[in-house]
Amino acid sequence: MRRRLVPAALLLPLALLLTACGGSSSASTGSDTDGKGSLTLNVGDQKGGSEAILRAAGELKDLNYKIKWSTFTSGPPLLEAVNAKAVDIGGVGNTPPVFAAGAGSKIKVVAAWHGTSQGDAVLVPNGSKLKRTGDLKGRSVAVAQGSSAHYQLVASLKAAGLTLGDVQVKYLQPADALAAFTSGKVDAWAVWDPYTSQVLQAKQGTVLTTGEGVTNGLTFQVAAPSALQDSTKTAAIEDYLGRLRRAYDWVYDHPEAWAKVWAEETGLPYEVALASVKRTNASRVAVAVDKPLIASEQEIADTFADLKLLPHRVDFAEFTDARFNANLPPSTAKPRVYKDS
Template identity: 45%
Template sequence: MRRRDFLSALVLTTSAGALTACASAPSGNEPVPVPDRVGPEELRRVRLRVGDQKGNSQSLLRSAGLDRAPYAIEWSTFTSGPPLLEAVSADAVDAGGVGNTPPLFAAAAKRDVKAISVSRGNVTSDALVVRKDSPLQRVEDLRGKKIAVARGSSAHGQILLNLRKIGMSPDDVQLVILQPADALGAFNSGDVDAWAIWDPYFSQVRLETGARVLTDGTGIANGYDFLIAGTAALADPARNTALADFAVRLAKAQVFSDRHRPERARAWAQDTGLPIEVTTPATEAGPNLPIPLDAEVIRSSQQLADAFVQAKEIPRPFRFADYVDTRFQPQLAAFH
């Protein structure tokens, strides 16, 4: 889905008076009843709409040979997690994978979404980079400087935590809110002093510009990625059944990608047009692996959410646990 198509659809739906599909489902912070599963014949008629970032999940499934499901998958590409979750909440997309921070901003905005599975990856590619000739050498040197970041992205969380580590806050720097494509231009032209980014953008900017890492998520970030579903999809028997299968396929593909990294890198390059020189280091840095969606994940996510509230980057406190749905954990337990 091109972003303008989603926005047009959202405007049309809102002008009609309500997001009808969402209105029939519980609001985001209420439990969603688990509907009965549908049979194979009805499942074949399902069209599961999945949001993706830079071909991430799509190429992951394809490289593992798991892209042919017993239902249709309609892929939509987004530049980062926050707009993806807007689409999920609006029932324009059924589910999608995002980093550790977008679900927090969605929860603060009371979006109709639930985290249904989680994986953990490396935190070294969740980095803050500067140009290779930049005079900046330490995080402390960022005081008063301009940092490009996508609001509500995992990179936003990485900035917050790295600043807190040295006793600084977002008020001590100038956050320039940009999506990756615009941020790259601003970074290359010198309009910003640093860029908070993640893979594959991280590997791409290092390859193309020789960007230097100022700091990353080591020792501060939890490395979580979440599969997020809309409450409307979870309440619908057919889509809920497809989501159960999709979550398992994704977990299987993550395990496969760890054992077959060259295949993963090739599929990622083919699906996105990125050079293999970008997808190879992004893959070798360490793929995400499924972990239980348990109390520790909720605790760590709540801790990050509270840090955003304290920094006044998120306007209100909330319980992250209210935006978690563990219904698929029994099927996923075999991959943890």
């Protein structure tokens, strides 16, 4: 039962990953959140993302503006909508903004959260003879091209004195990568939560290495410059970000309650959702969009430019806006960690 259940469950979170993989997918119209006033803030979201967190935390009450939600399957198409002014603001992981910047998109990173990178992992099947990152030399590794896991794989290999050229990279999206991983067609799989938690909870593999110490663990809210030039929308964005920051604080204080909501939203088994929440989601701390953050993202951009996956080098600072930094800790602030996680 478990073997048949988990692959089916793994197909569902493709629509909710914040950090995540590339690909071209369109948006679906989400729900509208009623509020006072005539202003509507167009927000890009992913299934089980910002709207669900805000609603669970009670942060969608007493709005003086309306929210129109559009749901996207991943970060890249969400940022395409931001660039097209179809969305005023939306949440993504640490890698999609780099590729959007490389494409010359009109975007601005306006808010950030720093979390652990424990859920970003290179997994190996049970019984694998691979025990450390250096053992990957000459082995096959599945990864989604241009994803946060792609960068984590590059960085982990570098820390072990290896390059991508030292391994057999198999560019596969998560559903295909899962099939290859469980059937023994690849030696390892670089992926992120909740996939990491699903594999571990199903006892289908173990962690070879994680992104701790090699990736930045950042997630972002990215806005359209045109929205930031509108004073009324800017005020709404500031209010929205404040609510989202409080909601993530609520998630940390109520992991079980959020895991239940997240499981219902995405179809994840509750145990997997709770493990992912404690390992990754609830660790996030709101931080400033500052120079260390920009430098960290610049490193990712330079890495992908060197790999010829970006058409040219970019100055990531040009794609940030620090106006909402007030009273926030630096981006290097330590994430929150549960003692039992």
